[in-house]
Amino acid sequence: MRRSLLPNMPRAMLFSLRGTLPVLDLDGQRIVDSTRIVEELERRYPERALYPEDEQERRRALELEEFFDEQAGHDLRRVAFVELREDPDFVSAFITTGRGQATRRIYRTLLRSSWSMAYANRRYRLTAEGAARSRVKLREALDRITAELQPSGYLVGSAFSIADLTAASLLFPLAWPTELQYDYPEAPDSPFMHSFQEHPAIDWIRDIYARHRGATAEIVG
Ligand SMILES: N[C@@H](CCC(=O)N[C@@H](CS)C(=O)NCC(=O)O)C(=O)O
Known part of the structure; x- marks a missing residue:
């Protein structure tokens, strides 16, 4: 069962004082942070692995996951917040x-x-200088996707992994794939977001969504 903390502003704000989203409640255990959530799901459901089997590929995939989660994801949020706060x-x-x-x-x-x-x-x-730095870093993150791509079309080895999942899902606002599970309002025109449209990584994000965006659990409450 999937629950949205938004819109439920008081609960979401109280929660965000202590932690970030997403959160997984599993058998009475609360797991905060997508990295730890995937780790636990890998342990419980190894048949649908997101970690590559090969030791070296696994290390590489986790390195990329860390980069997109801890850097590019924050850069994207910072730029989006600053652009949209008006x-x-x-x-x-x-x-x-x-x-x-x-x-x-x-x-x-x-x-x-x-x-x-x-x-x-x-x-x-959120500062104008911080957003300017993040704009540069976002372009570098897209360049990194193209630089890391393997002949398979995936970031690591020959199959979809945690690296592809993290990069595509955190950078989705730059590509706005048609498979998004929500009927979001149309985003206002942003020259910055627009400036990426020719980048080959944008098509890659759309392609990953087309191939791997499965059915989603219904949101409750
Ligand atoms: N490394 C964390 C980052 C999560 C994150 O920053 N989530 C955002 C929402 S997309 C959040 O909860 N922000 C609220 C806050 O930081 O107060 C993860 O992968 O779970």
Whole structure:
């Protein structure tokens, strides 16, 4: 069963004071952080492995996972936050996807308040200089995808692995694949996001979604 903490602002905000999303509750155990979640799922369900079997390939795949998760993912969020903080209408529509107008209005009001902006700017250290650095690093992350690609079309070895999953899913907003499981509102035009459209890694992200985006568990609550 999959549960969304958003839109459930008080619960999500309280949670985010302590940790990040996603979170997996499994047999009474709470696992925070996607790296640890996948680790546990690999242990329990080895038949659908995301870690390559070969020792060297596994190390390589985990290195790439670490890079996209701990660097590129944060760069993408930072740039998106900074670009979108002037657009509370889109952000409220985005985070309330699938919910009614009333919820959306509440979010819009919250996001327009100066304290919520101050909180976000402080918590995520959002500055124009930081965003400029992250824009450069995002392009490097896309270049890294093309540089690492193997003849198989995957980042490591001959099969889909944790490396492909992490890179494609964290950078999805640059590619907006048609297989996204939500009916998101159309993103506002952003010259920066647009500037990537010719990058070959964008097609790679779309292709990974087309081939590997499985059916998703229904969201409850
Ligand atoms: N390394 C973490 C990063 C997760 C992360 O930053 N998640 C974002 C949402 S996509 C988050 O929870 N941000 C809330 C916060 O940092 O307060 C993971 O892979 O789980």
